[in-house]
Amino acid sequence: MDACHISLLCIVLTYVIHAIFATEVNVDFNRVLQVIDDKFVAVTLDSHLIQEGWQKFDFGSEKLVNLAHGLAPCYLRLGGTAADLLTFDPQKTAPNKPWSAQQYQEFLLKKHYKNFTMSATDWDLINKFSAAVGWELIFDLNVLIRDQGSWDPTNAMLLMNYTKSRGYKLAGFELGNEPNAFHHVFGRTVTAADLARDFVRLRQIMGSYSQSTLLVGPDVTKVDKKNVRLYFEEFLASGGGKVVDKATFHHYYVDGRTADVGDFIDASILDSLKTDLTDAITTAQAHAPGVPVWIGETASAYGGGAEGLSDAYVAGFMWLDKLGLSALYGVKGVFRQSFYKGNYALLDLDTLDPNPDYWLTLLYKRLVGRQVFHVTTTSSSDRLRIYAHCTSTNSSTFGYKPGSLTVYAMNIDSSNTTLSLPQFQDRTLHVYWLTPGGGGGLKSKFVNLNNKTLELVDKQLPSLTPSHSSASTLSIPAHSFGFLVIPDANILACQK
Numbered sequence: 001m002d003a004c005h006i007s008l009l010c011i012v013l014t015y016v017i018h019a020i021f022a023t024e025v026n027v028d029f030n031r032v033l034q035v036i037d038d039k040f041v042a043v044t045l046d047s048h049l050i051q052e053g054w055q056k057f058d059f060g061s062e063k064l065v066n067l068a069h070g071l072a073p074c075y076l077r078l079g080g081t082a083a084d085l086l087t088f089d090p091q092k093t094a095p096n097k098p099w100s101a102q103q104y105q106e107f108l109l110k111k112h113y114k115n116f117t118m119s120a121t122d123w124d125l126i127n128k129f130s131a132a133v134g135w136e137l138i139f140d141l142n143v144l145i146r147d148q149g150s151w152d153p154t155n156a157m158l159l160m161n162y163t164k165s166r167g168y169k170l171a172g173f174e175l176g177n178e179p180n181a182f183h184h185v186f187g188r189t190v191t192a193a194d195l196a197r198d199f200v201r202l203r204q205i206m207g208s209y210s211q212s213t214l215l216v217g218p219d220v221t222k223v224d225k226k227n228v229r230l231y232f233e234e235f236l237a238s239g240g241g242k243v244v245d246k247a248t249f250h251h252y253y254v255d256g257r258t259a260d261v262g263d264f265i266d267a268s269i270l271d272s273l274k275t276d277l278t279d280a281i282t283t284a285q286a287h288a289p290g291v292p293v294w295i296g297e298t299a300s301a302y303g304g305g306a307e308g309l310s311d312a313y314v315a316g317f318m319w320l321d322k323l324g325l326s327a328l329y330g331v332k333g334v335f336r337q338s339f340y341k342g343n344y345a346l347l348d349l350d351t352l353d354p355n356p357d358y359w360l361t362l363l364y365k366r367l368v369g370r371q372v373f374h375v376t377t378t379s380s381s382d383r384l385r386i387y388a389h390c391t392s393t394n395s396s397t398f399g400y401k402p403g404s405l406t407v408y409a410m411n412i413d414s415s416n417t418t419l420s421l422p423q424f425q426d427r428t429l430h431v432y433w434l435t436p437g438g439g440g441g442l443k444s445k446f447v448n449l450n451n452k453t454l455e456l457v458d459k460q461l462p463s464l465t466p467s468h469s470s471a472s473t474l475s476i477p478a479h480s481f482g483f484l485v486i487p488d489a490n491i492l493a494c495q496k
């Protein structure tokens, strides 16, 4: 084999063989299957961060501000289990003291949930931060403040009044988090019908607060379980479907405590999302026709994510495939748990440096546009996963013109492969290929863009430069993913 490396004939032969056996990728750009939103990819912060005193999420950090601004325009959902423990106290001005590592360990061990207050300063900080970085805040209200079987909106009204008096613009409200699991988490129960009535009440209150603020819910857990699907269905059918602007469910592929690296590149695990998408969308279509579906909270693994995996290069397979499938199936928003905190965070807990999925999210937001197309290939393998959209044309970073096409692809196989795009045979491809950086392979905490490790330059985002390739043969390394842009594709459906 060694002799082969120096033989020109061998190199030529390898090239020819690759060209012959290249997987052909064809995009049906005559039909736009779905249209996603500019803010399709969104992020979350857990309300628990307020209880923990925000940890090292330093609102004044220049690095943090630049990283957040990079993802704009973007929804930020502030919610989660702790939302149903939170009371707003406008008289209180000091945020909670940041928890020590020991306090946090104790909390993790006992999972003893305690009520807590959000101070006026906490609320000021998150609202000012969102506005400064071009994000739009969606806040999850506490539905467990109840009186004789109904939600008591007094504290929510206090929050709305305060918000209005400060001139903050909220994008939306949620009410409760994973209400179908309240019995399991809090030993309390709110039926789907009761929750629907609570949402109707919230909608009325919001009417006098602001007409344009979204009402989002019910944020149930994974809908592939029958009882969860029934809760979602009953909520929508008993009046919830008439008042929500977006119908939400949550999704995690695997348990973070037991997940291994193989799970992240397992086609059957990636494909399992299809059932959830179909279940959620058909249920919403039947009981809340016209209401878009959002995955209101989602990551690779639940229980805080898988340590050393959900924050590593390999997490990108689950994230990119989830974005691809969700867009293709008709979901209109995907909220990544979380921007900060947990193994699945986009940023490092201590340094606020970007994890690999931050870079993936950034590239997705800047390269992937709204119209979604059907892709076919000459490979029958489910280990080559390919999606195609129009290119996003208003990113100031790249300035691609209307008519351009973006293809994003994942090779979850352990062999290298070769792609060709015969429809664009004579066109130049801009390649943004992501591979593990800095050693560590799939578990690497770094990611290379076109063989160069991505990192901030003096607290600023670096320029993201494509490499160029012909569309007739493109080598795709084993276990890698990336984006291809065809700037001169001239696709009619992408001209708008």
Ligand SMILES: *[C@@H]1O[C@H](CO)[C@@H](O)[C@H](O)[C@H]1NC(C)=O
Binding pocket: 038, 072, 073, 365, 392, 394, 395
């Ligand atoms: C694109 O531009 C429009 C109009 O300025 C803006 O509303 C939208 O948020 C932008 N989208 C992205 C992804 O930057």
Ligand SMILES: *[C@@H]1O[C@H](CO)[C@@H](O)[C@H](O)[C@H]1NC(C)=O
Binding pocket: 085, 114, 115, 144, 145, 146
């Ligand atoms: C937490 O607050 C809710 C709503 O006010 C209340 O019903 C519940 O009893 C409180 N739980 C604890 C443990 O204090």
Ligand SMILES: *[C@@H]1O[C@H](CO)[C@@H](O)[C@H](O)[C@H]1NC(C)=O
Binding pocket: 154, 155, 157, 158, 161
């Ligand atoms: C909120 O403001 C309205 C109008 O000013 C007022 O009637 C209401 O009592 C306030 N509610 C709370 C809970 O502060």
Ligand SMILES: *[C@@H]1O[C@H](CO)[C@@H](O)[C@H](O)[C@H]1NC(C)=O
Binding pocket: 414, 415, 416, 477, 478
């Ligand atoms: C795959 O390609 C890489 C270069 O991109 C090479 O180093 C590696 O040996 C190849 N692997 C196989 C199994 O051919």
Ligand SMILES: *[C@@H]1O[C@H](CO)[C@@H](O)[C@H](O)[C@H]1NC(C)=O
Binding pocket: 431, 433, 450, 451, 467
């Ligand atoms: C990365 O480097 C390899 C080896 O030098 C090269 O074959 C490949 O084309 C490079 N990939 C990109 C996307 O630039």
